[in-house]
């Protein structure tokens with residue numbers, strides 16, 4: 001495993017998906033953090049329950065690994081309804097979507113991950129389905145083609161996206177509620193880790209948990225993954241699972257105190273040394289580090305902005321004085337203050 005793998009917010013193996021499944025909170029009460037979103041969802045589900053109808057459609061927006069799939073599962077669980085899972089890339093034709101929609105049972109929760117990557121023709125079918133629980137199916141070809149309306153069972157759509165800006169307005173407007181998931185505070189990640197350690201029967205002390213939380217990029221998926229690597233380390237080397245063991249394990253995996261990975265460091269290096277701190281355009285940055293602009297925009301940038309290493313300006317991305325200080329690079333705009341972070 002490389003350092004890119006370990007702090008990437010996407011799942012990295014089948015084994016990890018199984019592991020995640022076991023650790024997923026099953027109810028809103030067990031779900032740590034995102035207090036505002038939790039309260040909003042609770043109200044929405046309770047109101048639907050009182051009126052005996054399906055809950056409004058829900059859009060979950062935010063960077064990967066913050067709990068969108070988990071929340072979709074919780075919505076189904078709390079409504080006492082089955083969950084059907086699909087994803088944008090799997091829906092490449094309107095027919096793919098029609099097959100899913102026409103087989104839903106009443107009240108079912110349909111989760112579409114990466115909904116911004118669905119085919120355009122399917123999007124249009126979804127508008128009508130979301131609004132009227134109905135779709136039009138085209139029968140025949142050419143001049144003789146006719147559209148046959150098909151009634152659907154009422155359902156709740158839960159869409160997840162890392163790029164809510166890429167959703168067409170007519171689709172976005174049809175969601176009754178959009179939840180913007182935020183990165184987690186370190187104290188919240190400590191709770192996630194505490195719960196996971198208990199479930200894994202792994203005896204690790206508070207300081208150790210706090211250290212893992214601080215290096216997890218505000219992301220529960222990464223926190224749980226780092227916990228597993230520390231558990232491996234203690235298993236192999238013996239001794240207590242304490243701060244020293246955590247530091248040794250995470251140094252081995254090249255995860256620094258801020259949780260930066262190789263791609264983050266590559267982006268910062270290019271900005272600081274080649275462009276003197278910027279402004280640098282997104283595409284220039286992506287080409288310079290050999291990555292997709294989408295990955296830079298939805299995965300790398302939000303975290304670097306959040307920890308204060310870069311800012312977004314109308315002219316491009318700009319490194320902050322803290323970034324120069326953290327990487328020990330002289331700031332052409334001002335004085336060099338090592339260790340400010």
Ligand SMILES: Nc1ncnc2c1ncn2[C@@H]1O[C@H](COP(=O)(O)OP(=O)(O)OP(=O)(O)O)[C@@H](O)[C@H]1O
Nearest residue numbers: 020023024031032064065066067068069070220221
């Ligand atoms: N609030 C939370 N409390 C406890 N565990 C959480 C929370 N949010 C996420 N997790 C854990 O983090 C892991 C990743 O969560 P999840 O798969 O829901 O993320 P996601 O946002 O759907 O990511 P992606 O969009 O990449 O699928 C799971 O193991 C889940 O148990």
